[in-house]
Amino acid sequence: MTMDNLIKILKLSENEVEAREALQNYINNLNDNQKNNNNIEDxxxxxxxxxxxxxxxxxxxxxxxxxxxxxxxxxxxxxxxxxxxxxxxxxxxxxxxxxxxxxxxxxxxxxxxxxxxxLNPIKKKDNKYITIVCAGTSDLPVANEALVTAEMMGCNVRLISDVGVAGIHRLFKHIEIIRSSDVIIIVAGMEGALASVIGGLVSKPIIAVPTSVGYGSSFNGVASLLAMLNSCSAGITVVNIDNGFGAGFAAGLIINNQ
Incomplete structure (x- = not known):
């Protein structure tokens, strides 16, 4: 409410209660604006x-x-x-x-x-887990960025690394742990196939992170990104290349809103 609108209401109003409410609303708006200004550190x-x-x-x-x-x-x-x-x-x-x-x-x-x-130890949400599945050791920096982010948001996080599709038998010994998760983050470079494989095996939300790991035709992660975006497994959400932070944050929001 502007000052001009307030003056009009006070002039036209024959009701004292209405006039007092208009004045109080104007004061409250001023206080709210002042509070918002104080929440910016320049x-x-x-x-x-x-x-x-x-x-x-x-x-x-x-x-x-x-x-x-x-x-x-x-x-x-x-x-x-x-x-x-x-x-x-x-x-x-x-x-x-x-x-x-x-x-x-x-x-x-x-x-x-x-x-x-x-400031204090971060309290974790009991019985809720995020599992980060990392295709290769070279993808670990991105996976760890997701891990730190999710832990800072108060989430329990498990990391399973080096289970890419080139040795897919390595994945299957962890599959029950992955299925028991509340959210799954999949981090993979090269051709990005791991997201599609896991997507066909689980019923939980999946956030896929393409990485810039790979040889020339991987185009610094574009090949992995396109593979994940075009996955035939339903329900896969994809963040930007090397964006472990974005994946960890999204997974944290899912956990904290359950």
Whole structure:
């Protein structure tokens, strides 16, 4: 409600209760706008969204590529002051060590290239599991990014690695564990066939992550991406190439809304 509308209501209203309600609504709107403004931390080069956890269930995540060490340190520190957990992705080891020098409880996962901090131990949702199935050892960095993300969202996560279709017998000894999961993340490069294989064996939500692993005609993950998008197995959701974070976040939302 604008000030002009408020004045019109007050002038036209012969009902004192109606006039008081209009005035109170106007004051409430002002307070809400002020509260929203306070939920933005302006660092000059970044506008930190401090209200994101309330809206989406998880605080703003820092995508670190392209940021200077100084910028990442300042953003990470500010978010840790306002939230109970902070996650940064695509962090180099050199940069991570400099952030940890100021925030000693932050934990760096070198394979995932993630830097994670929590004020308190993160409570996990009992009896709900995400299983990450990784085709090859070369796909592990992406799988680990998904794993760290989902764990930061309070999920129990199991990782099964190196069970690609070139040795498909390796997959079958884990199939009952995979079937018992609440959400399955499949990480695969090359031709991306693992998602279709598992999709035909389970009745649970599948999030497929194509990776840029592969020789020339894999086109840095495009071949795997197209294979997963065109899978004949129904119900497979596909995220972008190497987007372990996106898969972990989506799986976390599914678990936390069950």
């Amino acid at each position: 660092l000059g080069y970044a506008q930190l969204d401090l209200d994101r956890q309330r809206r989406t269930g998880f605080p703003e995540v820092i995508y670190s590529e392209g940021k200077t060490t100084r910028q990442l340190k300042q953003i990470f520190k500010k978010l840790s002051e306002k939230n109970d957990r902070v996650l940064a992705t695509r962090v180099s080891k050199k940069t991570a060590l400099q952030v940890i020098s100021e925030i000693p409880l932050a934990v760096y996962n070198e394979s995932a290239r993630t830097l994670a901090w929590s």
